[in-house]
Amino acid sequence: MTPNASSPPSRRGLIVLSWLWVAVPLGYGLYELVRKATQLFTG
Amino acid sequence: MSPPVAPPGWSRWLVPPAALSVHLSIGQAYAWSVFKPALESALGLTGTQSALPFQLAIVMLGLSAAFGGTLVERNGPRWAMTVSLVCFSSGFLLSALGARTEQYWLVVLGYGFVGGIGLGIGYISPVSTLMKWFPDRPGMATGIAIMGFGGGALIASPWSARMLESFGTDSTGIAQAFLVHGLAYAAFMALGVLLVRVPRAPESAGGGPAPLSGVRVSxxxxxxxxxxxxxxxxxxxxxxxxxxxxxxxxxxxxxxxxxxxxxxxxxxxxxxxxxxxxxxxxxxxxxxxxxxxxxxxxxxxxxxxxxxxxxxxxxxxxxxxxxxxxxxxxxxxxxxxxxxxxxxxxxxxxxxxxxxxxxxxxxxxxxxxxxxxxxxxxxxxxxxxxxxxxxxxxxxxxxxxxxxxxxxxxxxxxxxxxxxxxxxxxxxxxxxxxxxxxxxxx
Structure with missing residues (x-):
């Protein structure tokens, strides 16, 4: 998913920051999920 | 409170993270089970009793979404996200007080009743706005937000468990964990309140906002x-x-x-x-x-x-x-x-x-x-x-x-x-x- 290329430059930083704000905790949750899910194949 | 209208040049790609910040937070509800064993041993509760805050929260989610929807439409997404933030966070703060004073009814009232209202209003808060910004891809837009509700438990489950490990599972430790949850979720959801905007009157085909024509049913x-x-x-x-x-x-x-x-x-x-x-x-x-x-x-x-x-x-x-x-x-x-x-x-x-x-x-x-x-x-x-x-x-x-x-x-x-x-x-x-x-x- 890429931000709209026609966005003014002043908004680009805000777009990146706001997506990072939600992506970082979600990434942490997904990492923990993958760790747990691998138990299906190894447990 | 009038809905916050986007200034010229506002990007519609700022709206999904605003929605996600709310849905990733309220999705925590599905991780309530992390607190159950600690509450049961600290406050001497049965399994049925420790499930009460979650059950009440889900009932309140349904009721507040069903009865609060018209208010959300009238007052706009920023109002709705603010209500959701205040209710969801203060639900945790009340629960912290309940755990610290060992008054379990406060946990039920806080997380279940007050927090549950935050769940319902928060769940529907970005839906209409997202579809107005993405008339060309409404399924994708709402899919992002509602995916966040599923993702909320993925984040909260390990996070809450680690917090209980470090604070302890006695009533003081649980109270501290609830307190941190309330404050952290308030800060996290604030992004949604600050960023969300409703689109201006229809202006372009590619820029996003929907034309006013078409079906309109109350x-x-x-x-x-x-x-x-x-x-x-x-x-x-x-x-x-x-x-x-x-x-x-x-x-x-x-x-x-x-x-x-x-x-x-x-x-x-x-x-x-x-x-x-x-x-x-x-x-x-x-x-x-x-x-x-x-x-x-x-x-x-x-x-x-x-x-x-x-x-x-x-x-x-x-x-x-x-x-x-x-x-x-x-x-x-x-x-x-x-x-x-x-x-x-x-x-x-x-x-x-x-x-x-x-x-x-x-x-x-x-x-x-x-x-x-x-x-x-x-x-x-x-x-x-x-x-x-x-x-x-x-x-x-x-x-x-x-x-x-x-x-x-x-x-x-x-x-x-x-x-x-x-x-x-x-x-x-x-x-x-x-x-x-x-x-x-x-």
């Missing part, structure tokens, strides 16, 4: 249409079928392969449950985006038709192959998530964006009904079969066929959905003005 009128109730049945049946698997996933996979040469261990069953959560989340964004391409009705045909086929495969041959069982369950759970995420776009197709958030809130009562129906069917039948001396996969055979029947009912309901009759439409402002002029000149 929330009250929608309740009088057969389309709303057909969709209610569709959602209820699809969610019931998903919960049928989700509710007993861990014991189910162990029972299915108990008599085979490769039984499933407890930790492998936990891995299976985690995988189901991933499928649920992926289905929300994946299938909902697909619905933009193939249409909402076709998407639900897949959820209900292929879902029934997957259940039939599990019932007929699930215990003969572990990969087959796992794949079928994953597909069913992806359809479960997809059904939730596609519903707002289906509503928008039928009733327009005029009061779609309020209509969506009322549709969520189907979720509450399914939340009772699904576990009831699977648990009741499994208990009866066990009492009759059955074991292994035979415990679930009848439940599977009942789920297929429910999906068939949903399939028929989906086939009955037709465009809403124009007598339910609210005239667009311009049309209303012309009508008034015509009446004056007549």
């Amino acid at each position: 929330a009250n009128s929608a309740l009088r249409t057969p389309q709303f109730w057909c969709l209610w049945v569709v959602l209820c049946m699809n969610v019931t079928a998903g919960i049928g698997i989700l509710e007993k996933a861990a014991p189910m996979i162990q029972d299915f392969f108990a008599d085979t040469s490769a039984p499933v261990s407890v930790s492998a069953a936990a891995g299976f449950v985690a995988l189901l959560s991933a499928a649920n989340m992926a289905g929300r964004i994946g299938w909902s985006s697909t619905s933009d391409l193939i249409g909402r009705k076709n998407m639900y045909r897949v959820y209900l038709g292929v879902g029934a086929l997957m259940y039939a495969l599990i019932a007929l041959a699930g215990d003969s192959s572990k990969p087959l069982f796992v794949v079928c369950a994953l597909v069913i759970l992806s359809f479960y998530g997809g059904g939730f995420a596609t519903a707002p776009a289906y509503l928008k197709d039928l009733f327009g964006t005029y009061q779609v958030g309020a209509i969506h809130g009322r549709l969520l009562t189907a979720w509450s009904t399914a939340g009772v129906l699904g576990p009831l069917i699977v648990n009741w039948i499994a208990d009866r079969q066990e009492a009759a001396g059955k074991h292994g996969a035979a415990l679930y055979g009848l439940s599977m066929w009942i789920m297929i029947g429910l999906l068939a009912v949903g399939f028929v309901a989906n086939e009955l959905v037709r465009p809403v009759h124009p007598r339910h439409h609210v005239p667009a402002p311009r049309e209303a003005g012309l009508d008034a002029e015509r009446q004056q000149s007549a």
Whole structure:
């Protein structure tokens, strides 16, 4: 998913920051999920 | 409070993270079970008592979404997100006070009642706004937000567990954990409050905002249409079928392969449950985006038709192959998530964006009904079969066929959905003005 290329430059930083704000905790949750899910194949 | 209108040049790509910041937070509700053992030992509660805050929160979610939807439409997404932030966070703060003073009723009141209102208002807060910003891809837009609700538990579950490990599981430790949750979620959700904007009046085809023309049906009128109730049945049946698997996933996979040469261990069953959560989340964004391409009705045909086929495969041959069982369950759970995420776009197709958030809130009562129906069917039948001396996969055979029947009912309901009759439409402002002029000149 890429931000709209026609966005003014002043908004680009805000777009990146706001997506990072939600992506970082979600990434942490997904990492923990993958760790747990691998138990299906190894447990 | 008037809705915050976007200034010129505001990017619509700022709206999904605003929605996600709310949905990723309130999705914490599904991780409540992390607190249960600690609360039970610290406050001397039974399992039923420790489940009360979660159960009340889900009831309040349904009620506040159903009854608060019109207020959300009137006051806009920023108001709704603010209410959600205040209720959800203060629910945790009240719970912290309850845990610290060992007054459990405060935890129930705080997390369950006050926090539950935050869940319901927060859940519907970005729906209508997202579809106005993404009229070309409403399924994808709402799929992103509703995926966040699934993702919230993925974040909260390990995070809350680590917090309890470091603060301790006595009443003081639980109170500290609740306090940190309340403050952290308030800060996290603040992004949504600050960023959310409603689009300006229609200005471009590529820039996003929807034209004002098209179907406009009010929330009250929608309740009088057969389309709303057909969709209610569709959602209820699809969610019931998903919960049928989700509710007993861990014991189910162990029972299915108990008599085979490769039984499933407890930790492998936990891995299976985690995988189901991933499928649920992926289905929300994946299938909902697909619905933009193939249409909402076709998407639900897949959820209900292929879902029934997957259940039939599990019932007929699930215990003969572990990969087959796992794949079928994953597909069913992806359809479960997809059904939730596609519903707002289906509503928008039928009733327009005029009061779609309020209509969506009322549709969520189907979720509450399914939340009772699904576990009831699977648990009741499994208990009866066990009492009759059955074991292994035979415990679930009848439940599977009942789920297929429910999906068939949903399939028929989906086939009955037709465009809403124009007598339910609210005239667009311009049309209303012309009508008034015509009446004056007549």
